[in-house]
Amino acid sequence: MGRYLNILFVLAVVIGAAAVYDMKLAAKKSASRVAELQQQIDEERESIRMLKAEWSALNQPERLQHLVERYNSYLQLQPLEVDQIISPEDLPVRPVQLKPVGGSDPMGGYAGTSQVIR
Amino acid sequence: MAITHDTGSILQVRRAKPRPVHGSVSSSAVKSRVYLAMMAFAFVYLMIGGRLVLLAEMDETQSPALMSAQDSVAASRPDLLDRNGEILATDIKTASLYAEPRRVQDVDETVEGLTSVLPDLDAAMVRRRLESRAGFAWLKRELTPDQANQIHNLGLPGIKFLPENKRFYPGGPTAGHIVGSVNVDNQGLTGIEKYIDDEWLADLQKFGFASDRPMEPVRLSVDLRVQHVVRDELVKAMERYQAIAAIGIVLDAKTGEVVAMSSLPDYDPNDRSEALDKNRLNRATGGVYEMGSVFKTFTAAMALDSGKVSINDSFDASRPIRAGGRTINDFHGKNRILSVPEIFIYSSNIGTAKMMLATGIDKQQEFLGRLGFLERPHTELPENAAPLLPPKWSELAAMTISFGHGISVTPMQTAVAAAALVNGGTLLPPTFFPRSSDKVKALGKRVVSEETSRIMRYLFRLNVLSGSGRNADVPGYTVGGKTGTAEKVENGVYVSNKRRNSFLSAFPMDDPRYVVLVVVDEPKPEKGKYGATAGLNAAPTVGAIIRRAAPMLGVMPRFSDGEQPIEINY
Numbered sequence: 001m002g003r004y005l006n007i008l009f010v011l012a013v014v015i016g017a018a019a020v021y022d023m024k025l026a027a028k029k030s031a032s033r034v035a036e037l038q039q040q041i042d043e044e045r046e047s048i049r050m051l052k053a054e055w056s057a058l059n060q061p062e063r064l065q066h067l068v069e070r071y072n073s074y075l076q077l078q079p080l081e082v083d084q085i086i087s088p089e090d091l092p093v094r095p096v097q098l099k100p101v102g103g104s105d106p107m108g109g110y111a112g113t114s115q116v117i118r
Numbered sequence: 119m120a121i122t123h124d125t126g127s128i129l130q131v132r133r134a135k136p137r138p139v140h141g142s143v144s145s146s147a148v149k150s151r152v153y154l155a156m157m158a159f160a161f162v163y164l165m166i167g168g169r170l171v172l173l174a175e176m177d178e179t180q181s182p183a184l185m186s187a188q189d190s191v192a193a194s195r196p197d198l199l200d201r202n203g204e205i206l207a208t209d210i211k212t213a214s215l216y217a218e219p220r221r222v223q224d225v226d227e228t229v230e231g232l233t234s235v236l237p238d239l240d241a242a243m244v245r246r247r248l249e250s251r252a253g254f255a256w257l258k259r260e261l262t263p264d265q266a267n268q269i270h271n272l273g274l275p276g277i278k279f280l281p282e283n284k285r286f287y288p289g290g291p292t293a294g295h296i297v298g299s300v301n302v303d304n305q306g307l308t309g310i311e312k313y314i315d316d317e318w319l320a321d322l323q324k325f326g327f328a329s330d331r332p333m334e335p336v337r338l339s340v341d342l343r344v345q346h347v348v349r350d351e352l353v354k355a356m357e358r359y360q361a362i363a364a365i366g367i368v369l370d371a372k373t374g375e376v377v378a379m380s381s382l383p384d385y386d387p388n389d390r391s392e393a394l395d396k397n398r399l400n401r402a403t404g405g406v407y408e409m410g411s412v413f414k415t416f417t418a419a420m421a422l423d424s425g426k427v428s429i430n431d432s433f434d435a436s437r438p439i440r441a442g443g444r445t446i447n448d449f450h451g452k453n454r455i456l457s458v459p460e461i462f463i464y465s466s467n468i469g470t471a472k473m474m475l476a477t478g479i480d481k482q483q484e485f486l487g488r489l490g491f492l493e494r495p496h497t498e499l500p501e502n503a504a505p506l507l508p509p510k511w512s513e514l515a516a517m518t519i520s521f522g523h524g525i526s527v528t529p530m531q532t533a534v535a536a537a538a539l540v541n542g543g544t545l546l547p548p549t550f551f552p553r554s555s556d557k558v559k560a561l562g563k564r565v566v567s568e569e570t571s572r573i574m575r576y577l578f579r580l581n582v583l584s585g586s587g588r589n590a591d592v593p594g595y596t597v598g599g600k601t602g603t604a605e606k607v608e609n610g611v612y613v614s615n616k617r618r619n620s621f622l623s624a625f626p627m628d629d630p631r632y633v634v635l636v637v638v639d640e641p642k643p644e645k646g647k648y649g650a651t652a653g654l655n656a657a658p659t660v661g662a663i664i665r666r667a668a669p670m671l672g673v674m675p676r677f678s679d680g681e682q683p684i685e686i687n688y
Contacts, residue, residue, distance in 0.1 A: 049209065049211075050211075052208065053205065053208045056208075056288040057288035061343050061346035061347075062290070062292055062350070065350065080669060082675045083593075083677075085594075087674060
């Protein structure tokens, strides 16, 4: 009885050790993966910073103005005039541009000439 | 004698002494003692072994110089953004080159390799540093990625890189005086950079919290687009009028936020050597000037606010005033009795001085103090100049001060005081950071009555409609303002051909949102034109700034009925 119990315990210890070793290995792997990802994140963040800096350097009003001045023979841009600024409410209603189809009197002069009686 | 015989030598005595009798030692006790000794030795050897393993595993301790260098270079700074989130200043990573001279094997080869990539490197200096056998020595800070790569490929032992944060200002000089600059260790030297350091960043870095983590960006009240417009127009004005300097300020009249501030000549904060040039100082807050006729605005406001002068009063400006051995005359005098609005739009020195005398000299001093002209102004920028006041507030001094001579103040102070006069009478200290409406309410200090503010708005507008400020008008934006043509003092005498011209304005005048101040230093007459008064150079510059900046600031143009032609193509 005691011997079997011993064998069982020994087996349990061996299995336990193997499991722990495996876990440890997995944890180590995960840790290195985490570190790798962390480094990737840092690199991404750094490149985002770089790109943002570049974006804002390229979008500087001074630079854009310079480019517009240089290529204006092609772009044909003009400074905004004050009277070009208007709010949507101030715009006049767009005129209806629906011309009667088929001549000025498409209904044969019948419909619409007299009042409709209901 | 007998005693010595008995005892013999000391050894003999000892030997002769009976040994202390112990109980017989059992074999188990002997064993346990041996085990104890063995364990003690085993323990000691284990300790030594363990320590050896630790030492073998441990990285070599870095030299203290390297560690302190790492601490200082890694210091990152928060990004600075404008009010719309555009980047004004940011950190980018660069590599800096250093050597660990102890590890350098062949000094000659190393020096040769380095100078092949970096031809501007001082070979003698490098050699001296490499031969010093020190633990750490800087060779070159802030390499380009390309240079770093080439040196890396050389594979020189003992030559290493340290990643460093380098401050980058994408706008270059556009907002240089506001954002300021940093030194090679990323510590703020001027502008908002210095302010941030003084406020909290330096403490954070001291305790090691700012080493390399990304920080919340800091948002300023500046609008990069408007800032560019102001600077661009000033550059053009300096060119057109061949001026030696120019200052432009756009201030939010309702909150005190500085939307744009430019002072030419300025510097590119990316180039550190320029920042120290004295000619490139920030004149807007760091320089004091006699503002000239612009000051008549404040005299008029004082006289009207005191109640002793009303808008319908008239003053005799037909004869010069003599006081203290000096004669006060008008630049282009009308030589007649002038009403208060006429004094303002014809910019009469005599009339203004009489208006001041009618109100009282003490009252003037008190009023200018209320507007903040008598003390050093406070802004977030480190460069704030104290005003130059007359040694004695005599009658003559008071009279000259009433039209802007004999007192030197910063342009920023002038703009801030003007904002108070037009916004309904509330003085707000200027700020470079966004300000909430609660804070505006808490900080606001009433300096003149609503009614005085209303009259000042009318006078400003009147001066643009029918006075010296005509050239500043932009249809639709109801610009109002006051010109100032101040003769400069050279060797203690006013020189008539050297002027400092300014135009102090606000728009739209019925409910002013922004105050615009432009100062042009020593403008020459434009080609084909005679004269170089403020109405001919500072005023059109203000007009151009408002024309371009107002749409960006969201100020809608308004025309009275029938005035606005609408061009529409459907």
